[in-house]
Amino acid sequence: MASSQLLRSVVGIQKAQAAFLDKDYAEAFRHWKIVADAGNPDAQNNIGLMYWLGQGVARNDALAVNFWRKTAEAGNLDGASGLSQAYYDGRGIGKDDQLALMWARKAADxxxxxxxxxxxxxxxEGRAVAKDDRRAFEWWMKAAASGLADAQYAVGTAYALGKGVGKDDAKAFSWFSKAADQGYPNAQFAVGQAYSQGWGVQHDHAQAAVWWRKASEHANAQAQAALGYAYSIGNGVTQSDADAASWWLKAANQGDVSSQLNLGVAYSKGAGVSKSKADAVSWWLKAAKQGDIQAQLLVAYAYANGEGIARDHKSAEFWWLAAAKTGNVDAEASLGMLYYRGIDGQPDYKEAAKWLLKASSHGHPGVQIYLDMMKEEGLLDTKTL
Structure with missing residues (x-):
């Protein structure tokens, strides 16, 4: 009887593994579930992971935690590691750094x-323990030596930043490469960056593009942004505005600020896309709302001049103020000029003087003519500023 059950489990596991390799996750889940219900801890862990990721079944964090807890409490290390992640993220269970630490340590030790x-x-991160970059690095090294891509990337990052270990670009590149060779998108992007900048490896823009493309195909937004820029200037690839815009669009749709800005510029010029000032402003607005100063300036100008969007001086004021508060001299100058000319026909000379003087003190060459006019008209009273 026991041997018959064991045989069914072995066959079920083989069918589940085959289905998973074929990316038929629903079929893999069905076979794993049968074996899991028979008490197999590896199958239970896999079911937990599939619930966690929503692979082959609707995502259900609470059920993932239930399966991991069963195996973790029976001493299974995969379950302990999964349970630690759940407590850390607060998914499927209350967030608890102390319990995350406890289960991580059980698995790690x-x-x-x-x-x-x-x-x-x-x-x-210093969560549930005193922050210690050196100990973090030591644990990552142990995991990296076992071939875990996450840990290899973490070790590479530690060497790149000099956190917990001496800064060493060559070693950073070596560890990034190990993770990248396993298809780890963040590491693939990092390898591309290393080739692009000559960090720990000889400059090679063609190789940078190769690795950015690998990461881009895994939907890494930073890599898509970098690849778009490479196409825009023909760096390591044949120059192509259309390809640049295509990659920027993918990254922009994931919220990448630089790509939203660059895609807006592409639309404003008709570079690789049909020229559209409205689309340009639409993308600049997305970047502006994320705090990109250049986008804020472009949106303000568009509102002030009615280009791609209805003229709206109050909205122009809003975005120039946002940029000016960061100390941007162009925004300071533009605000001063806006207040001098007036919003809805109502000049505000006190605000005009304030911002024009700020811009002048920061070296803007175009504001002096306005200050001179205000002085001649008796509108420049620095005592009231």
Missing amino acids: NGHANGQHFLGVLYS
Whole structure:
């Protein structure tokens, strides 16, 4: 009877693995579930992971935690590592850094790579333990030596930043490459950056583009932005405005600010896309709302001049103020000129003088003529500013 059940489990596991490799996640889940319900801890962990990721089944964090808890409490290290992640994220269970630490340490102390990596994360962030970059690095190294891509990327980042270990671009590149070779998108982007900047490896813009493309195909927004820029200037690839706009669009739709700005510029010029001032302003607005100063300036100008959007001096004022508060001299000058000319026909000479003087003190060459006019007209009273 026992041998018959074991055989069914083995066959079920094989069918689940085959379905998973074929990316038929629903079929993989069905087979794993049968084996899991028979008490197999590996299958239970896999079911937990599929619930966690929403692979082959609707995402259900609480059920993922239930499966991981069963196995973790029975001493299974995969379950302990998964449970640690759940407590850390507060998904499917209340957020609890102390319990995240406890389960991560149980897994890590028994040589479990994911547990070691996660324990490193907790030390790096100082959650439930005193922040300790050196100990974080040591745990990441243990996991990286086991071939875990997350940990290899973490080690590469530590070497790149000199956190917990001496800064070493060559070693950073080596560890990024190990993770990148396993298809880890963030590491692929980092390898591209290294080739682009000559960090730990000889400059090679063509290789930078190769690695950015690999990461881009895994939907890494930073890589898509970088690849778009490479196409826009023909750096490591054949120059193509259309390809630049295509990659920027992918990144912009993921919220990448630089791509939203650049895509707006592409629309404003008709570079690789049909020229459209309205589309340009639409993308600049998205970037402006994320705090991009150049986008804020462009949106303000568009509102002030009615280009791609209805003329609206109050909206122009809003965006120039947002940029001016960061000390941007062009925004200061534009605000001063706007207040001098007047919003809805109502000049505000006190505000005009304030911003024009700020811009002048910051070296803007175009405001002196306005200050001179205000002085001649008796409108420049610095005592009231």
